[in-house]
Amino acid sequence: MPTRRNTARERLKTLLETSAETETGNGYLDLLGAANQAGPPTGITQRLMRTTLLPRIYERYWRPVLGRALKGPSGPSMAGEVTLATELLRLRPGHTVLDVACGTGRFTRAFGAAVGPDGLAIGLDGARTMLAKAVAEGGPDTVAYLRADAVRLPLKASTVDGVCCFAALHMFAEPETALDSFARVLKPGGRIALLTSARRGRQPARLIESAGGIVSGQKMFDRGEVGASLRARGFTAITERYAGVTQIVAGRLG
Numbered sequence: 001m002p003t004r005r006n007t008a009r010e011r012l013k014t015l016l017e018t019s020a021e022t023e024t025g026n027g028y029l030d031l032l033g034a035a036n037q038a039g040p041p042t043g044i045t046q047r048l049m050r051t052t053l054l055p056r057i058y059e060r061y062w063r064p065v066l067g068r069a070l071k072g073p074s075g076p077s078m079a080g081e082v083t084l085a086t087e088l089l090r091l092r093p094g095h096t097v098l099d100v101a102c103g104t105g106r107f108t109r110a111f112g113a114a115v116g117p118d119g120l121a122i123g124l125d126g127a128r129t130m131l132a133k134a135v136a137e138g139g140p141d142t143v144a145y146l147r148a149d150a151v152r153l154p155l156k157a158s159t160v161d162g163v164c165c166f167a168a169l170h171m172f173a174e175p176e177t178a179l180d181s182f183a184r185v186l187k188p189g190g191r192i193a194l195l196t197s198a199r200r201g202r203q204p205a206r207l208i209e210s211a212g213g214i215v216s217g218q219k220m221f222d223r224g225e226v227g228a229s230l231r232a233r234g235f236t237a238i239t240e241r242y243a244g245v246t247q248i249v250a251g252r253l254g
């Protein structure tokens with residue numbers, strides 16, 4: 001008798017482009033095999049995510065503290081981010097949602113609850129250590145985890161109702177290719193929600209923020225840049241929220 005979590009993994013398998021064996025016995029499917037890294041390395045921050053220590057302190061300390069520093073006092077709390085992402089994606093019972101670069105699965109678990117027993121929340125990440133922690137955290141039976149490259153999503157076209165990518169787009173080697181991939185897997189009318197970097201336009205803040213991006217290996221997007229990229233890919237109803245050096249950008253495909 002399969003458990004519901006097995007059922008979620010089985011449902012995820014039907015959405016993949018490949019029929020290759022992906023079971024690891026670790027509670028997640030794996031498309032990266034022996035490769036330690038998903039895609040080309042981009043620097044220290046991405047490397048930190050693959051250590052064994054960071055996933056242990058990530059949800060409780062690292063993400064809230066660093067997030068507050070980057071968002072500033074006006075930005076949403078962590079709980080606020082999860083609520084906002086769920087609302088921006090307009091998640092409903094029965095939806096399939098993809099949490100790209102899910103880390104330890106904080107958002108994925110919330111999405112799993114929002115889509116109900118007939119829905120599916122897929123958490124995708126490249127780091128084994130992050131996924132091991134995500135699996136250990138448990139959560140709704142509607143959640144399934146996948147180790148794969150966020151830039152070239154291995155899902156069939158037009159298969160998901162929502163794509164979330166928080167705190168990661170700026171870390172990818174090819175963020176524009178990732179956006180192409182996000183648009184490809186979304187169904188027409190599907191929603192996207194992104195939280196990423198946003199450097200300010202005025203000096204000296206711009207210079208300092210750009211230097212910070214170079215040192216940490218992360219792209220500093222300009223304000224409006226991600227919204228424009230979504231528009232160019234056919235997204236409409238685009239909203240942009242800025243706080244500190246972050247932006248939350250959302251939209252609908254078509």
Ligand SMILES: C[S@@+](CC[C@H](N)C(=O)[O-])C[C@H]1O[C@@H](n2cnc3c(N)ncnc32)[C@H](O)[C@@H]1O
Nearest residue numbers: 038049101102103125126127149150166167168
């Ligand atoms: C800062 S965490 C964000 C986690 C979560 N989305 C959040 O908002 O807290 C960034 C995640 O991106 C993952 N990541 C970075 N580059 C990736 C890639 N090319 N493919 C898949 N995952 C990647 C890292 O392993 C890490 O778990």
